[in-house]
Amino acid sequence: MKKRTLVVAASGAALALALSACGGGDSTTTPTGEAAPAASAPAGPTGFNAGLDAVTNPSDKKGGVLKMAVTEDWDSVDPGDTYYGMSWNLLRIYGRPLVTYNPAPGAKGRELVPDLAESLGVASDGSKTWTYKLRAGLKYEDGTPITSKDVKYAVLRQLDKTTYVNGPTYFNDWLDLPKDFESVYKTPDVNTDQAIETPDDQTIVFHLNKPYAGFDNFAALPATVPIPQAKDTGIKYRDHVLASGPYKFDKVEQGKLYTLVRNDQWDQATDPIRKALPDSYEITLGVQGDDLDNRIISGDLHVDIAGSGVQPAAIASVQQDPELNARADNPIAARTWYISLNPDVAPFDNIECRKAVLFAADRTSLQTAYGGQLAGDVATSLMPPGIGGWQKIETYPSAGSDEAKAKTALTACGQPNGFETTMTFRSDRPKEQAAAESMQQSLAKVGIKLTLKGFPTSEYFTAYAGKPSYMKENKIGLATNGWGADWNDGFGFLSQIIDSRTIREAGNYNLGIKDPAVDALVDQAFAELDTAKRDALWGQADAKVMEGAYVLPAVYAKGLLLRGKGVTNQFITGAFDMYDYLALGVE
């Protein structure tokens, strides 16, 4: 724990330095909370990629309206019912989880820091039990105190996945829940203390069904944002989320608009992370993509919440206009675009035939298909470089293709003249269609004939490419795929796509990785307490996947993001690979 405390202290100091007066010292803040003059703030770095590792336009000035927008509404503003990175990033302005990510640029943003809790979790019982103590003086927007019971209720409530269909299932899978517990609504009287205990109003103890050394990542999930049972209105809670953070909802018009104003019950003294600079947030939903970019360029909008990058039209503008280029950041996201190989379909049951595909695929052409260098780097494995334990794997080409090795592999597979198979892609995603066509052309050079089949995104994973029975029955050997990390470590990225035990009847992003050796490495990583060793294990698992040639990694996705005019403290957080939404302010 000493190590963790040091990390927290160090990261806090880094943030204080990075955000200048954001350290919140009394010398820069008046008793009324008014900030010191912005003129005292040092000028931050400028130019292309300035926001990757540093705070741009640092300032401690409070006030103003931060205008954000997004092309489509996300799943929900209810912390227990959301599974979008942008939402997890944003909701921290109105909700406080037990633990969260350090609001600092680059890799420092991946560090976990206590939020509602006084410190990171204290592990016991071989990492099967995790204890957190809440800070004193925490209140909701209505002035009622926040207790550990509210955190427990919030976590238990979202386990009901027929009601809260959107969120992740980590707590469902890992908590030591009583067998007769169904949900807080159906079985409200079942004692759940064996899963979560609250010995007093400040303490919460989680009991897991198996050891997990990285539980603080679970504690950082939005599911731990407190919800008092008395205020829970089920799925309707999204209409009025009770704020525990510095902002509360003013207007909630689903699909149209959210506005948030200051929560006067939030106390800066209980929150060393947030500075709550803007007076309010105005979030417009359903803004047309090109229009959204234009508005950010012109200064009418400050931030595109999606954080996935500008539209193709704006990419061209950024490339040509030096002024715009100087406002852009091009971070690598924790997302990999890849092609799954299906070992349930011959001849991919033979590793040599899988290897033939990996050698024959033209990586440069695939990179072009996915949007070129600004849209991604050529991937050499599933796990992206920003995640601890990543290593460059050079077994297969990282540019162009290797036809000679592909033909050798085909001969070893008993298919010297090639073979025929089918490849699926999402028909409403031009980049995936281009990737499939690139594969068709490059594989044809070694005699592998691909028939391409497109399916709509809405049913791609549930009815087609993510449904093993469909893929097997229709003899589909290849499928375009993509995966983003739930959080930026090996568990958050790999656990759902390489562990064969997570493969379900439908909705899978993993078709072919069913390797006991990979599963064993996953189990070892779950139990490893030391972060460096754990990262190394995830790296080994990643390498093992490539050894088995189960997937063809295409590109590590990158986004081209624009910094807003007049936005202060804007930087890319390594936690979400988009702008951090806790530190932002407006001039």
Next chain:
Amino acid sequence: MVTYIIRRLIGALLMLAVVSMVTFSIFFVVPRLAGVTATDFANRYVGRAATQETVVEVAKKLGLNDPVVVQYGRWVKGIFVGSEFDYGSGVEHCPAPCFGYSFVTKKPVWPDLLDRLPVTLSLAVGASIIWLLAGVAVGVLSALKRGSLFDRGAMIVALSGVSLPPFFTGLIALSLFSYGLRITAPGGAYTPFSENPAEWAYNLILPWLTLAFLNAAAYARLTRAGMLETMGEDYIRTARAKGLKESTVITKHGLRAALTPIVTIFGLDVGILLGGAILTENVFSLPGLGKYATGAIAAQDLPKIMGFTMLAAFFIVMANLIVDLLYAVVDPRVRLA
């Protein structure tokens, strides 16, 4: 006249019933014939982490396992007497007319449609007035000055207007007027008329003009062709021979006859537009019915799509009825019976 209206209203209701059956079949019957199961439907409404048990339970909860006829009957019943929906921690009553309950937003569809209607109504009314006035005026002048520089210029502009879709002209207009010259409101700006009429008009002027540019062009061409044909008729010569003023000849005799096809197409266009100006609303990020529809389609939110389709069909059917009634006003030769 009253009998005619009643007969047409009954016909309109029957038409809406047919539309509802066809729409329901497209979304619920056709997929089943193609092998889509109740759990496949349910998969659209669960998150990516849902287990198979969850999917099965959601399918049961949403009644997707019931026969299609039962599901359709439940939907129709909801329109007349309302429905109840289980949302986890309780049951929500969806009062009549209940056009369904969104499985994605967990809200009844009808209030959402009503909420979006004023935006679409504002867009449709403003744009249609502009395009009708501009289109007819330009068409009449072009016809009267046939072959002149004005005529040729107007028809070139009209051809451009018809050829350029709103997603092009809208984006160009926004870039130029909103973000370049900063004389019009940015995309997404909308203020209800009841709150501030001036701001309402200022925010909508660019979408109005974009939409009107497209349709005014078509109306100008149609009016010009109609006027050219009418002004060559014998009764126009007779009117002039009687010594009527040229303005009277043009407006009372020429334009009135040329207006009949314009009224027909105008009624239908406004009807279609009230069902959502999909492209314009999306380009200008206006939260109207068209934007609602595209969101629903993207999310495969079938109850929303059903509700929207019914409302759009209602507008078109009603527009047809009104057009038929207006015929008698525009052209005295038409008698309704």
